[in-house]
Amino acid sequence: MVIVQPHRLRAEFAKRLSDMYAEEVPAYRTLLSVTREVNRQVRAERGADAERFGAIGRVGVERHGAIRLGSPREMADAARIFAAMGMYPVGFYDLRDAATAVPVVSTAFRPIDQDELARNPFRVFASMLVPTDRRFFNADLQRRLINFLNARTLFDDELLHLADRAVERYGLPVDEAEQFLSRATAVFRLSREPVDRGWYEELHAVSPVAADIGGVPSTHINHLTPRVLDIDVLHHRLAAGGIAMIDAIQGPPRWCGPDLLLRQTSFRALAEMRTFREADGSHSEGDVRVRFGEVEARGIAVTPAGRKLYDDLTVEVERLIGLCSPTVTMNRYQRSEFEAEIWTKSVPLTETELALDDLAYFTFHVDETRRPRGQEPPRTLRKLIEDRWVSLDPIVYEDFLPKSAAGIFQSNLTSDTVMDCGQRATTIDAAWMEGVLGTELHDPYHLYDQIRHCSLTAVAHELSIDGGLEFPQLTQRSGGRTACSAPRYVN
Numbered sequence: 001m002v003i004v005q006p007h008r009l010r011a012e013f014a015k016r017l018s019d020m021y022a023e024e025v026p027a028y029r030t031l032l033s034v035t036r037e038v039n040r041q042v043r044a045e046r047g048a049d050a051e052r053f054g055a056i057g058r059v060g061v062e063r064h065g066a067i068r069l070g071s072p073r074e075m076a077d078a079a080r081i082f083a084a085m086g087m088y089p090v091g092f093y094d095l096r097d098a099a100t101a102v103p104v105v106s107t108a109f110r111p112i113d114q115d116e117l118a119r120n121p122f123r124v125f126a127s128m129l130v131p132t133d134r135r136f137f138n139a140d141l142q143r144r145l146i147n148f149l150n151a152r153t154l155f156d157d158e159l160l161h162l163a164d165r166a167v168e169r170y171g172l173p174v175d176e177a178e179q180f181l182s183r184a185t186a187v188f189r190l191s192r193e194p195v196d197r198g199w200y201e202e203l204h205a206v207s208p209v210a211a212d213i214g215g216v217p218s219t220h221i222n223h224l225t226p227r228v229l230d231i232d233v234l235h236h237r238l239a240a241g242g243i244a245m246i247d248a249i250q251g252p253p254r255w256c257g258p259d260l261l262l263r264q265t266s267f268r269a270l271a272e273m274r275t276f277r278e279a280d281g282s283h284s285e286g287d288v289r290v291r292f293g294e295v296e297a298r299g300i301a302v303t304p305a306g307r308k309l310y311d312d313l314t315v316e317v318e319r320l321i322g323l324c325s326p327t328v329t330m331n332r333y334q335r336s337e338f339e340a341e342i343w344t345k346s347v348p349l350t351e352t353e354l355a356l357d358d359l360a361y362f363t364f365h366v367d368e369t370r371r372p373r374g375q376e377p378p379r380t381l382r383k384l385i386e387d388r389w390v391s392l393d394p395i396v397y398e399d400f401l402p403k404s405a406a407g408i409f410q411s412n413l414t415s416d417t418v419m420d421c422g423q424r425a426t427t428i429d430a431a432w433m434e435g436v437l438g439t440e441l442h443d444p445y446h447l448y449d450q451i452r453h454c455s456l457t458a459v460a461h462e463l464s465i466d467g468g469l470e471f472p473q474l475t476q477r478s479g480g481r482t483a484c485s486a487p488r489y490v491n
Helices: 006-024 026-051 056-061 072-083 114-119 139-150 157-169 174-187 197-204 208-214 231-240 304-323 332-346 351-356 381-386 402-411 430-437 444-462
Strands: 063-069 088-094 104-110 123-129 221-226 262-267 272-277 283-288 293-298 362-366 390-394 476-478 481-483
Touching: 006 026, 006 063, 006 114, 006 174, 006 221, 026 056, 026 221, 026 231, 026 293, 063 072, 063 208, 072 088, 072 104, 072 123, 072 157, 072 430, 088 402, 088 430, 088 444, 104 430, 123 208, 139 197, 139 208, 157 174, 197 208, 197 272, 231 262, 231 293, 262 402, 304 332, 351 362, 351 381, 351 390, 362 444, 381 390
Parallel strands: 063 123, 221 293
Antiparallel strands: 063 221, 088 104, 104 123, 262 293, 272 283, 362 390, 476 481
16 A cells, blocks of 8 residues: 655645645735746856755745634644644744734644654644734734634545544555545635624734634645745846835845845735625625735754844844934845844854854764875864864754744734733743643754764764764753753744
8 A cells, every 4th residue: 555654745735735825816826936946047157056045955845824713622633734744833933922912822733853854844823813912902803703613614524534533544545545635635725705804803913814814714835935045046036027025135134154044035915805794684795904925045054042133233233223313214235234233243254153152953974085094083073174184064054033924024014012011921831832732842953963073973983083073951851851041033
């Protein structure tokens, strides 16, 4: 019997979602086309350097999707579906506390093994509405919203049964795989079922995201994001082609040093026609603007110390801009240059310095082409690198930035979220999310640290270095969990 393994389910699901989304949002086809053009151009110009953060074969098929769910039950069901495809929850993101607040908490489902990421790195950023948070929803609205969400079913029993079978058997027979993929894809198709206008607009007055999640009887793919090798070129090319882009690329600036973390941009949410049910029972047409086309450029994963540096620089840039004369307004390009100048003064300019300062994650390898002959190897990693015994390769950042995610969300909304800061927030954290999902919530820092540690162990073994090679312990582990010491957002 032929079994379709999880990585093949994952790849086919990503393809089907992409095809479906291209039908629903034609501008997404344009985004894919321009992304492919830019990637070909960059590869031709930069050669092997263009594939420093991943072979073009991987980059070309790479996507991350975004979905929005309404309840803990829906999140738990989604975790079962993604587990069937070898995708597990990594990181916890609280977008309620971002500068541009959105009433959701999120995690990302993705492969966690290096080989699985190389096969297909599909990721899904899954956000869940928090109706219990009094800063957004009063008691009456909370009650009605929870009742509405509890009355709907996104993932049917047969789909969940197939997902559980795929986990148990590490895949599905061909006929069951087809059923699973067809049902899973259909969940995220934009429904044409009429939407109650009064209910939708009541939630929209709180937040367009709340309306998109809790104002409709179904869910849908919110965006699919390809990966581009030069996001600045792509942003300019799309804008020059008449596509309305958001004002600024989210994430680190373009600067003269190595690419770090994640940079994102998008075209603005497009008007999509929906059928609304009026109070008198009649139907009318109207448009909503909640779905958009996003693209990303991925860099090197940073350590907790590197993430703290990034967060500190983000705050410092805002502080210095705030000190400028009120009559001075920076455009996107001026702000980018200003930010890049601050980065150049504060962040190491080479991968080697980033690695040795324990600011970013790399794998290490004995370089036989440069290894001195007839000599004993140095006993420290710094000397091994300086004396050309060991080379390093960047570990790609596979996760997300809450500030950037919230910024993309907010820049594509038709109105701001209404938030009563005098009310107390509902306490939700990574441990709470883990309980909802009923499975381990992986710590991304721990995952990156394990990859680095394995490479260092291999180097020490190959060079017969007693005691091994290791960086200072970055995390404190207890009870099988990893508790990161830096920053507030685990991602």
